[in-house]
Amino acid sequence: MSDAVYQIYPRSFADADGDGVGDLAGLTARLDHVAGLGAAAIWLTPFQRSPQADHGYDVSDYTDVDPLFGDLAAFDVLLARAHELGLRVLIDVVPNHCSAAHPLFRAALAAAPGSPARARFHFADGRGPGGARPPNNWPSVFGGPAWTRITEPDGRPGQWYLHLYASEQPDWNWRDPRTAPFFDEVLRFWFDRGVDGLRIDVAHGLFKAPGLPDLPAGTVPEPMRLRGNPLACDQEEVHHVYRQWRGLADSYDPPRVLIGEVNLAPDRAARYVRPDELHQAFAFAFVTAPWDPHVWAATGADLLSHANGTAPVTWVVENHDVRRAVTRYGGPARARAAILAVLALPGAAYLYQGQELGLPEVDVPPAARQDPAWARGGASRDGCRVPLPWRRDPAGAYGFSPPGAMPPWLPVPPGWGELSVEAQAADPASTLHLTRRALQLRRALPAADTVRWSVTGDGLLLAERGCGVTLAVAMGDTDARLPDGEVLLASGPPPRDGMLPRDTAAWLRTAAD
Numbered sequence: 001m002s003d004a005v006y007q008i009y010p011r012s013f014a015d016a017d018g019d020g021v022g023d024l025a026g027l028t029a030r031l032d033h034v035a036g037l038g039a040a041a042i043w044l045t046p047f048q049r050s051p052q053a054d055h056g057y058d059v060s061d062y063t064d065v066d067p068l069f070g071d072l073a074a075f076d077v078l079l080a081r082a083h084e085l086g087l088r089v090l091i092d093v094v095p096n097h098c099s100a101a102h103p104l105f106r107a108a109l110a111a112a113p114g115s116p117a118r119a120r121f122h123f124a125d126g127r128g129p130g131g132a133r134p135p136n137n138w139p140s141v142f143g144g145p146a147w148t149r150i151t152e153p154d155g156r157p158g159q160w161y162l163h164l165y166a167s168e169q170p171d172w173n174w175r176d177p178r179t180a181p182f183f184d185e186v187l188r189f190w191f192d193r194g195v196d197g198l199r200i201d202v203a204h205g206l207f208k209a210p211g212l213p214d215l216p217a218g219t220v221p222e223p224m225r226l227r228g229n230p231l232a233c234d235q236e237e238v239h240h241v242y243r244q245w246r247g248l249a250d251s252y253d254p255p256r257v258l259i260g261e262v263n264l265a266p267d268r269a270a271r272y273v274r275p276d277e278l279h280q281a282f283a284f285a286f287v288t289a290p291w292d293p294h295v296w297a298a299t300g301a302d303l304l305s306h307a308n309g310t311a312p313v314t315w316v317v318e319n320h321d322v323r324r325a326v327t328r329y330g331g332p333a334r335a336r337a338a339i340l341a342v343l344a345l346p347g348a349a350y351l352y353q354g355q356e357l358g359l360p361e362v363d364v365p366p367a368a369r370q371d372p373a374w375a376r377g378g379a380s381r382d383g384c385r386v387p388l389p390w391r392r393d394p395a396g397a398y399g400f401s402p403p404g405a406m407p408p409w410l411p412v413p414p415g416w417g418e419l420s421v422e423a424q425a426a427d428p429a430s431t432l433h434l435t436r437r438a439l440q441l442r443r444a445l446p447a448a449d450t451v452r453w454s455v456t457g458d459g460l461l462l463a464e465r466g467c468g469v470t471l472a473v474a475m476g477d478t479d480a481r482l483p484d485g486e487v488l489l490a491s492g493p494p495p496r497d498g499m500l501p502r503d504t505a506a507w508l509r510t511a512a513d
Helices: 024-029 031-037 072-084 103-110 179-193 238-250 266-273 293-305 325-329 332-344 372-377 395-399 421-425 431-442
Strands: 004-008 041-044 061-065 088-093 147-151 157-162 197-200 257-260 280-283 348-352 451-455 460-465 469-474 486-490 505-509
Touching: 004 031, 024 031, 024 072, 031 072, 031 431, 061 072, 061 179, 072 088, 072 179, 088 179, 088 257, 179 238, 238 257, 238 266, 266 280, 266 293, 293 451, 293 460, 325 332, 332 348, 332 431, 332 460, 332 469, 332 505, 421 431, 431 486
Parallel strands: 004 041, 004 348, 041 088, 088 197, 197 257, 257 280
Antiparallel strands: 147 157, 451 460, 460 469, 469 505, 486 505
């Protein structure tokens, strides 16, 4: 799939029932907005049953809808409406870990050490006197140790269990022969229901190094990234899982799509999208790249060089886990230019809800933050998850909820209405209109193409496509001279006298190869 996909964080998209939390009914009512943008598909972050310790990424029932968001009937209505609008629907599946409230984990807690129930997870005796120290030195991605000690059913201090994220998210043991069939049934459930594909959370995780050895001395974990622990991810056995899942996805008519969250270096991530594995793996390099033309050129060339010819690169600069581009890059002009950049390139492009509005990162007051990573390690992702503003009027958190509703689950900043869908729909110069126009033009570009990257002396990033369209981004300290060609679209003021304003992107029609 080489289309543009719109990511929806259901908690923050639209609230129909007035409880301050987005839900499936609200999402369904607002799907016209996504279809009007020109996206081809939506990706929903988790809405399955969950205690919400990590806002849905701690799943307690993989085949049901959490009452916070509705029920399976509401999901069926959403799916039908999306298909009616020509939108495919991708949903999250979380196979690396579950919720501590999952019935199988609760059974493991009630069972004895060494029991089959505990073998579904990673339970181990502690080290040191009385087993008081964790079984190994692995850190949690969210901060602190990756192990929590339990109290055994008889009341004594007991074994420890592994959780690479929050303590409420125990890791499945994928070396146990019951795990793979369990998830095969999860996939079948959603595919049979009509879901068009899956986004696989922590797709490079699942298997851990046999024996769970210590990380070597001197290993420096990467904050908020599992790849900093090579013993806990990217194990060779994971590829067998995705070959099995690909066979399952291909058995449907039409075939279902598999997209992996594979936060690895491009050469390692490319191994997940071989012809018999996943269809796509997210390319995260632009998410962390600074606003520098040489870095962007090198990053783009590297990503494309590892594409294997059958799987497109997935271009993305925002998602629910990173600071908004407006804030990260240093202003709305750069964020608008970044939208044109990802939509200009061959392959798949992912936009995160609110990106089409140019929403900035919100400094959520510490007392209102809900991200478990904030409590454990001091990193908060709440600022990019603030509910969307739909109307100018502040009632119902600027139209996120109906009037008179409960306060939104995260506080919405004053003045948010000026960035709302309603306000921007009335402004032809808005980021919303820019995104619609870019998606419209993008549909005429080939899904696969060659790209030649270069940087001029005045800091102009150029990505020249073989189809005769060139992306130009003025990333230097001054305006930059454009190459010859017809300007099709610009993210800011139109070029004058052949000069592209600083922090502006443009699409040019140039000579085809």
